[in-house]
Amino acid sequence: MKNILLIGGSYGIGLAIAKELNNNNNVFVASRTAENLSDLNVTHIPFDANSDTLDVSKLPAVIDGLVYCPGSINLRPFKGLKIDTFESDLQINFLNIVKVIQTILPQLTASNQSSIVLFSSVAATMGMPFHTSVAAAKGAVEGFAKALAAEYAPKIRVNVIAPSLTDTPLADKFLNNEVKQEKSAERHPLKRFGQPEDVAQMAVFLLSEKASWISGQVLHVDGGMSTLLVNS
Template sequence: MSKNYLVVGASSGIGEAVAKQLLVEGHVVFSASRNQPSLEGVSHVHWDASQPDASAFVGLPDVLHGLVYCPGTINLKPINRLSLDDFKNDFQINVVGAVAVVQAVLPKLKKAEGASIVFFSTVASKIGMGFHASVAASKGAVEGLTKSLAAELASNQVRVNCVAPSLTDTPLAKNLLSTDEKRDASNKRHPLGRVGNAGDIASIASFLLGEASSWTTGQIIGVDGGMGSIK
């Protein structure tokens, strides 16, 4: 059965891959971001995580079966080079933006009687990685938000889960994989011998949105080539 899904950040990277997967499955996909996706069949509304506007979602259907919040940041610096504004910006994009969308579309999700929300964290919030203080702090907050909302919304049959990837080959990470040497070093840091790709993450997100995960909520799922669990 075709369902209605909102993918925030579907213009590139993981969000684009998730939107593609949902379209292949025959669903109706709405996107929200600063830039319009190039995907055919996606209905787009302009929305900016740095200045969230709830009115952007007024025209969406009365029933949404799922929300995927994909905006993120990679701001890797030593702590003495991170400004307070760096922390505030990461928190705004990763956490406040997600909260703003949930608040705006929650009535539509509740009407689905079995909706799913998918957030994204990072393996760095679990294992501790140098130079990741800002992004790990904000993504750690996303994990707390995931569990809190899962508890709060369970009675409304709204599931909330979070995917925690390691380094993934997307435009957001292009500077970290900009040379063969950097890519080779990054591959070797992962037990499975490679960095992730957007499709790896989209597959898990699609599972969490669908009926196959209907008894799964409040989970932080590591999709990280083994980095977060094994050596």
């Protein structure tokens, strides 16, 4: 069985990934809380990506897969954004990834071929109003992933999933009533917003041997939003 480390895995997409991986892998969840994990056969490691350094002594010598889940959704007009918002979005969405990967790089390279899965956003590809801060941070993730994939091929595969709005606690304020849900669904060519399982299944695929010839890619799990223009 593979050793898979999830940074964040107690809620939303991370929890959905943990559930998908639960029975066939050794799963380690490094997160601030173990809430929602009690029914899963996973090892929890208390960890705050913003303030902690990952304790490698609690991890196996070989890590076959890493998924970094923490993120933010700050949607506000550019003129009202302070530099602190850009810095905090960059920290949680991107810079903490660098810290985690550098910390566990020996374990990743000890695998025959490890897989890193990161998260971007449809907003990094599409020009969307009020997304300047998060789009900038997610754009950094995409550029970093491609460069890292090139540098560590064929030893480490690195791919990015770029979802559209997905029904998670992070997105609750955008989907917390029927009107918002209907409007969000209508914006997508496939006429629904995302579910955590939609994204989790792509992550599990990218971690698996079935994706062993895929690296340096940004895969859009977005209901067709980034590429399809359809008549309403």
